[in-house]
Amino acid sequence: MAVDTATLLVSCPDQQGLVAKIANFIYANGGNIIHADHHTDLEAGLFLSRIEWQLQGFNLPRHLINEAFGAIASPLQAKWKLHFSDTVPKVAIWVSKQDHCLYDLLWRIKSKELKAEVGLIISNHPDLAPIAQQFNIEYHHLPITKENKKEQELKQLELLKNAEINLVILAKYMQVLSSDFIKEFPTVINIHHSFLPAFIGAKPYHQAYSRGVKIIGATAHYVTQDLDAGPIIEQDVVRISHRDTVQDLIRKGKDLEKIVLARGVRLHLQNRVLVYGNRTVVFG
Template sequence: MTRPTATLLISCPDRQGLVATIANFIYSYGGNIVHADQHTDFERGVFLSRVEWQLDGFNLPREIIAPAFEAIAFPLEANWEVHFSDEIPRLAIWVTQQDHCLLDLLWRQRAKELPAEIPLILSNHETLRPIAERFGIDYHHIPISSQTKAESEARQLDLLQEYNIDLAVLAKYMQILSTDFIDRFPKIINIHHSFLPAFPGARPYHRAHKRGVKIIGATAHYATVDLDEGPIVEQDVVRVSHRDEVADLIRKGKDLERMVLARAVRLHLQHRVLVYGNRTVVFS
């Protein structure tokens, strides 16, 4: 088995000696760093880093690591978090009626490409229940209308808590989450069928075809209160031509959506994404 590791993600105002400060903290307790990366946004004066070290031989119990590091992080005005490789995150996948992203995520999880458990699928339709049953995953159908939105979202939040969900993945969930919902559960990755910021909102392939674009794309981003404007985690594109109809763009786009969403979820699960402002640094 792979030895368990701890991963520190940190961002703070840039200053001299930050790399040494972090490394010395790990070294002082006997830690062996196995991966380290950092980036400085000079325009914004922000330092960002991901450091991973082995827990074998580290002289702090894991429950003491965060309190011990807080004494260092506080004077640095740092935002930070620590994760452990042997703690398996729990995902909820949200869908409407399209199945391509759902099936891809489930297959990758079963193939152990995604280090996560998937105990819950949520949908505003019954259409994809047979897939959940085939994979032995609980499926909750929660219809949503303008009149019932608050009640439906309250039930969704209850389920996220009941199943101890760490990350919600909107795998073609064609509903807009409320500000209150996102404030209460901000760990959400969405897949958008466009290379944002081009063609946000609905029917991007139709608009792209009308515009005569030569490439189409897909974007995975964290959901925020501003529709399709959250911090971008992963993107990709494919070429199209004047011979392609809307149906061709949709077919090619679905392939991109699967790959882009899977890569974004994997990067998040591996704790390789740092958000600052409305931007991300991805330590791949």
């Protein structure tokens, strides 16, 4: 049987002895480290680390770990987050009319490939409600216009709060979130149908076709106030040729979007992504 684990994601100014100090905190409390990965950004002068250990035999009860580690981390000017493997995050999936990413995520969650619970689905169109019904998930149709955007986002935030949502996944939700929304709920992953930073904004496949590129890509990234410019979690590409039409690019791109979004969500759910500035370290 799998043993429950705890994971620390840590970032702090680089200095000598950091690995030893973090590892010794776990060792001194009877913990068995099963994964440790570290990275130093020399240009930024930052040390970044992910360390995971078994809770079985660990001397500190869960509710005291954060405070106890803080006694070590605070003098190091560290930022850290603590996660437990048996915690199942609640996610909300937002969609418009395209269903390929939605179906893919729901099947992966249903088969327990992704460890999450879908609390609700939100859409600015009614088209995908039958899918939500098929999976017995709440579906909220909130049409968005320039005139009602602020009002609808307040409703969205209320729904997320009431459902205790930890993560929003934009699975081809063809709307731009406002800065006010992102300030209130910053943990949002988007799938963009290009290899960012190329071809941002609308109709990237049409842009790629017009440019005559030989590869197209997809990017899973965290959402920020800057359009399609948030920290990148995962990317991939597929080759195309001069024989491919725009529709061929869209077809190939949809297959890629599903895979890249699922990878990005999985990495987030496994607490393998550490954001600093507008960059990420993705621990293997």
